[in-house]
Amino acid sequence: MLLLSLAFVFAIPSTAAAQSPDHLHLDVRNVGCERVEVSGFELPKDARLTLRYADADSGRVLHTATVRTEADGRLVSSARVSLAGVKNLQVGVVRPGQAKPSVFGETMVTQRCHLPFTGPSADQLLLATGLAGALLGVALVVATTPRGRHVRR
Secondary structure: OHHHHHHHHHHHHHHHHHOOOOOOEEEEEEOOOOEEEEEEEOOOOOOEEEEEEEEOOOOOEEEEEEEEOOOOOOEEEEEEOOOOOOOEEEEEEEOOOOOOOOEEEEEEOOOOOOOOOOOOOHHHHHHHHHHHHHHHHHHHHHHHOOOOOOOOO
16 A cells, blocks of 8 residues: 555656646746747747837836747747846747737846946036145145235334
């Protein structure tokens, strides 16, 4: 009896592992701060789909791309997406004629992606303002210092 129950317990994982996945699946992997790879299976065969890349925390759409699945329902795609300031990336598959994604995949952005250059550093502006204030102060002291116009008694 014990041997029969052990055989049953060990037989369940092996049959489950041998079966192919029976559900839509999407894997998302960020390759760097500007490239994201998406792979999926059990998607509609030979279908044109839209991938919507979004910041999972704010919902802001970062990029959209139209892709075509293969004859067996597999999808492999790579896109250039700026991940500056993004902590969690979500990719959704949108079928034609639908507004909402039907499949999602998420990943955490593990690298620190720097924000794009938006102008000169504030350090230079603060240094220039401080220097100008100091020079103005020196000029004010020099201008108001008496220069012998008063007679000594």
